[in-house]
Amino acid sequence: MNAVFSFARFSAVLIKEFIQMRRDRVTFAMMIGLPIVQLMLFGFAINADPRHLPTLIELGDNGPITRAVIAGMQNSDYFDFQGVVGGEASGNEALRRGSANFVVVIPQNFERDVVRGHRPEVLLDADASDPSAVGGAAGALGGIVQVAISETFSGPLAGIVPPPPPFSVIVHRQYNPEGKTSTNIVPGLLAIILSMTMVMITAVAIVKESERGTMEMLIATPVRPLEVMLGKILPYVMVGYVQTIVFLTAAYLVFEVPFQGSALAFFMGFNLFIVVNLALGFLISTAARSQMQAMQLSFFTILPSILLSGFMFPFAGMPGWAQFLGQGVPATHFLRITRKVMLKSAEIGDIMPEMGALVLTLLVISAVAMLRYRQTLD
Known part of the structure; x- marks a missing residue:
């Protein structure tokens, strides 16, 4: 038995394996295709901070402040407004069907209560069955609308709104209120x-x-x-x-x-x-x-x-x-x-x-x- 390493014998085995690999087209395609698919999916499709989530709005008031709030939410990229709902039942049905992730509820007399310093509540109904879809948007919402309001009441209008935040945002997490x-x-x-x-x-x-x-x-x-x-x-x-x-x-x-x-x-x-x-x-x-x-x-x-x-x-x-x-x-x-x-x-x-x-x-x-x-x- 020849114990000396033979490059010829080694080359023969190596070539044989490459030929076998070429014949096994499924395995060869998996070796090439699977890393490419993983790269594309993990690189482009996976997003731990989801944006542009479908959002509906229930308008109880439609003045300049309301439009500023909506514009600020749209500019944040978290919310993608799909339309207006006629009432609470329609909004809840959209969340249940999964056609919307959020429903923003602007209460009646919202503008009047803001100017008078009554601090009205803006309700964000959220489909919390997927907590990762709610967390980022809900966490950023307070800052988003505050910036929008400050820009709206700049200049001579700045003194109308009292120093505290002019309204509060209430997040109502449906279907998974604990966020588990x-x-x-x-x-x-x-x-x-x-x-x-x-x-x-x-x-x-x-x-x-x-x-x-x-x-x-x-x-x-x-x-x-x-x-x-x-x-x-x-x-x-x-x-x-x-x-x-x-x-x-x-x-x-x-x-x-x-x-x-x-x-x-x-x-x-x-x-x-x-x-x-x-x-x-x-x-x-x-x-x-x-x-x-x-x-x-x-x-x-x-x-x-x-x-x-x-x-x-x-x-x-x-x-x-x-x-x-x-x-x-x-x-x-x-x-x-x-x-x-x-x-x-x-x-x-x-x-x-x-x-x-x-x-x-x-x-x-x-x-x-x-x-x-x-x-x-x-």
Whole structure:
């Protein structure tokens, strides 16, 4: 046995590995693509201090001071005014649906009370189900409006307003008044857990059958692609049921997360989301040639589910292109369903837009999966 290091033998092994790497295109694409995706998402889409959050305003008064307050809030970049609501009920409904993060309520006779030194209260109703979306804006609001007021009452008008702040800002945190992070994270975590396990379990299980040769037996039978797809993914629905029961029990007993909405609405959304993820796992299995590739491709779907769904960062605070991509992530819509049902007392009608998005996603994934499965049969 030659103990002397041979550069020729070393070069042969090295070249062989590069050739093998080139043949394994999925792994090679993961090595190149995953760092790029991480760089783009963490560099551009992730924002720990969200700005331009959708805001509505309820106008009880519309004088110069009110306009100055609104202009100051807009100039701060924290608030993106979407329109005017007609009353308290409309504002609360917008917060419950998730179409607005804030509702600014200007009381009646606001201008008169400011000038007279009565210090009226401006109410900021906030959707605090995601505390990170509220903290920065609420903390900066006092300074924002004070600067706006000081600029409005400059010059000869400066003596009209007394030295103390002319009004106070009251922040009303709805759906999570204590600002507990667990109240926001725990409901969303169910979407991430189901995404990770359902996709990976299905993809790996089907690819394992292909490696063992049992899939060839199915191909030889008259079973149609849709029948194979349903037969493969439905048994894992029970796995999702077990995970969800354990999760909800722990969320209620350990983290004291409420469940205030319709159980039927949650049940419908939960079942649809599981089927979507299982279909996605089936699609991945048609592209992977080994269990390792199936796991790699499954992991590739986890990053968007965590970073683009609104799980860790407010969805409305992300750039427009990131929100566009996030709308195509199934976890985005199920996360909204769980938070609406558990925290905002949502009923079936409240979750229909998210259900429609999940149904559309399921149809697209299923069509592509069956097409690729037919190509595999050929």
